[in-house]
Amino acid sequence: CAYTDYTGWQHKQFIGSGEFTLEFGDYRVAITTPDTFIVSASGELLNQQDVLNRDQQDRLGIARSSHRPVFIVTPEEALENEKKEATGEKTWIFEARNVRDFAWAASPKFIWDAMGVSVPGGGQTMAMSFYPNEGEPLWSRYSTHAVAHTIEVYSRMSIPYPYPVAISVNGPIGGMEYPMICFNGPRPEKDGTYSERTKYGLIGVVIHEVGHNWFPMIINSDERQWTWMDEGLNTFVQFIAEQLWEEKYPSRRGEARNIVGFTTSTHQVPIMTNSEQLLQFGSNAYAKPATALNILRESILGRELFDFAFREYSQRWAFKRPEPADLFRTLEDASGIDLDWFWRGWFYSTDHCDLAVDRVVRFHLDTGNPDVEKPLQKAERDSDPEWISRKNNEGLTIRTERYPELLDFYNSFDEMDVTEEDRRGYERFISRLEDGDAELINRTWNFTVVQMRNFGGLMMPIPLTVTYESGETEDFRLHAEVWRQDPRVVSKLLVTREPITRVEIDAHMEIGDADRTNNVFPPEIDEQRIRIRPERDRSNxxxxxxxxxxxxxxxxxxxxxxxxxxxxxxxxxxxxxxxxxxxxxxxxxxxxxxxxxxxxxxxxxxxxxxxxxxxxxxxxxxxxxxxxxxxxxxxxxxxxxxxxxxxx
Ligand SMILES: [Zn+2]
CATH class of the missing domain: 3.30.700 (Glycoprotein, Type 4 Pilin)
Incomplete structure (x- = not known):
């Protein structure tokens, strides 16, 4: 329980989904078990000479400088161990400094592997895993590597991992985090095969639970009050780590397009909601904040600025108690960019993103030259569609056919014909122009006005991709400021060398646009698939x-x-x-x-x-x-x- 200046005692109960509000402390813990047990805990093992045999101590030494996991207890030894009768007891002593909590696991079935990790920007630590043979071959292949990967990526994104060990234990629950140690559920089938879902489930959950060391174990937010401050920030960095694990890693959360189902759903509350009032818990507290931060990083601040600001938040608030405003303020302060509009839309509202291209208008510069402009106007006039009555009157006898003497000058005069007077007027016009203007008038720039509409209500920058006549494309990015004067409709003039033939919003799937069918101009036919099913009369x-x-x-x-x-x-x-x-x-x-x-x-x-x-x-x-x-x-x-x- 914590006492703070702004809330006094945090006296809300633990309710499972709304977790802990904790203070830091130092622990020295002695755990006595039957002598066949292997014990793993938050903290450094202080008396390995009392509890490990010679071989195990040697292997632990080798693991420290190894770049691949090394068995301290092999699968065969674990099988042997499990069958042995205990003949006495052993006491394992652990020390953990500056942690919010302490947890441990003990079993005679444990296989144990470990590898040393150089912490980016820090010292050395040990990535380790403890699991029974039932976890094989999945666990020895992925668990410790996932722990090490988490330490490397999170230390770069946040602050260097400050603890001597980072441990993943195979336990009966899906995933649960404590300082330096976490428990993860996925196991293969009894025959040793495993599904793709189990494989990525294990890698993902290990990254997630080890990642909780930073959020909230070090950057000590109040989990009981704000689930998103630890789960959302952690899921965000988890997404980055997953994408750096292998090409096309199937991340569940973080990608902009995956949030659309939630942001357009009916029963929603803003991210800024107390843990016990949340609806659609996983989407609200994990996926949406993770996606929002990823959009802020990729599409609004850019990686360099965002990463600097996010590290700054971690450094300022490590081993302290940040509240939501501290995150918002620090990211603005460190990036130098006002993001009030972003927090308001993504964290305080349930608006979603749906931008659309309304209209595209192409403007041509009038050269004033009658020999150029009049034929153009004439062609435009003559291409007018034939209207219904005139079309239906075709073939009927009209009066001037019967009385040709009714035709006069105006029946053959065309105002679109160029006259000598027109040409003299143009000469006078040119002679009065400055040199620069005369040159400008002969340039072949293209002026295109794109009108866009915001249907979802969420203020977002507009990533715009235009296609030119030649087929080449170019990306433009309009800052969210464009919505300042009118939050519903905005127009943008694009001046280009080549004529624009197509305009698309969010071509790179970055802003989570809910309805992509209105993002393209000219609109395209929506291609869908239907299937023919054999007819079945169910009403018989x-x-x-x-x-x-x-x-x-x-x-x-x-x-x-x-x-x-x-x-x-x-x-x-x-x-x-x-x-x-x-x-x-x-x-x-x-x-x-x-x-x-x-x-x-x-x-x-x-x-x-x-x-x-x-x-x-x-x-x-x-x-x-x-x-x-x-x-x-x-x-x-x-x-x-x-x-x-x-x-x-
Ligand atoms: Zn979590």
Missing amino acids: PMQKDRDERMRIEANLAAGKLGKDIASRMKGIGSQPVPAAARILGDVDPYTLIDPWGQNFAVFDSVDDDECARIVSSGPDGKPGSEDDISWQVLKDGSVDEIVIQDED
């Missing part, structure tokens, strides 16, 4: 009822056939089991027909207690289709329908 209860009765009959028939097959196989005794199909000749042919009039198919079994499998092609009579029904025949003659389950 009569047919359903019949199918249901037929299924019961099919079950009975398969049961009878199965019993027959099982008893015949039993009769064959200890001979090698013949193919089930081979005994079908002896089976009453009538029992082989399913209720829909097709033969049951009978297959050999792959399983030990099974003697055969029976398959009916179902109501449609076609084998291999969705309505097929299968049964397994067990050796005792019982027959069970096989219900195929989808994977989670």
Whole structure:
């Protein structure tokens, strides 16, 4: 519990999602366990000579200067250890300085690996992992590397890791952090294989939980009050670390386009909400602040300025108690850029980003030269679409056809024809122009005004990509200030050498724009895919009822056939089991027909207690289709329908 000048005692209870408010302290802890146990804890092990054997001490020494994880306890030794009876006790002594908390883990099943890490901008530390054989081969491959990677990336982004060890332990919960030690859940299947999700789940959670050493274990924010101040900032740096792990790392949170589902959802509260009032917890406190900071870094301040300011925040508030305003103020102060509008939109509102291109207007410079301008105007006039009445009057006799004498000067005069008077006027105009203006008038600049609209309400800079006639593209970036006078509509004049043929907002997916169909001008046809599904009349209860009765009959028939097959196989005794199909000749042919009039198919079994499998092609009579029904025949003659389950 903490006492501060601004809130007094923080007396709110721990409620799981709203976590701790803690003070720093020094710990010296002695843990006595049965002598088969390996113990891991926040802090440095002070008496390794009392608790580790000679080999283990040597290996720990080697690990210190190794660039790859080294086993202190090997998987084989852990298996041995687990079977041993304890013969006595050992006391492990740990020391941790300047930490908010202390945690430990002990087990006779632990494999232990470690490697030394040079902390960027700091000294040396040890990245270590403790896990049972059930974690293999996943844990020895990834855990300690992920710990080391976290130390390297976070030390550069924040402050150098100040503690002597950083530990990842395989435990029963998904992920939980303490100073210097954290517990992570992912494990492979029993057969040692693992899914992609488990692999990246482990790497991601280790980075995340080790990352909590900085936020909030060192930059000591009040977790009970502001979940986002530790989870959001940590998820942000986690995203950076993940993207530096391997190319195209599948990060769950951080990328701008992934936040759209949340920012456009209905039940939302601002990021600046107390931990117990949060809705959509993970999106609100983890993903949205992480995404906002990433946008601030990539699209608003740029990496150099942002990284400097973010490090400055970490340095100023390390081992102190920052509040949200301290983060906002420090990032503005250190970057020298006013970001009030950004905090207001992303942290204090639930507005989302949806910018659109409304209109694009191309202006041509009038040269004043009648020989240039008048033909252009004439062509424009003559390209007017033909309007309906004139079109429908075509072919009707008009009066001037009947009385040609009604035609006069104006019927052949075209005001768009160039006259000598026009030319003399142009000469006079040119003679009065200054040299610079005369030159300007002959330049072929292109003036394009792009009008943009803000539908989502969130103030954002506008990343604009234009395509020229030649097919080349150019990126422009309009600062969020453009919305200062009118937060809904803004126009921007672009002066370019080549004519612009296409305009797109957010071409590089950086601002989390919710509706991308209105980002392009001229608009494009929205390409979607539809699938044709076979028609099924679901409103035919009569047919359903019949199918249901037929299924019961099919079950009975398969049961009878199965019993027959099982008893015949039993009769064959200890001979090698013949193919089930081979005994079908002896089976009453009538029992082989399913209720829909097709033969049951009978297959050999792959399983030990099974003697055969029976398959009916179902109501449609076609084998291999969705309505097929299968049964397994067990050796005792019982027959069970096989219900195929989808994977989670
Ligand atoms: Zn967390």
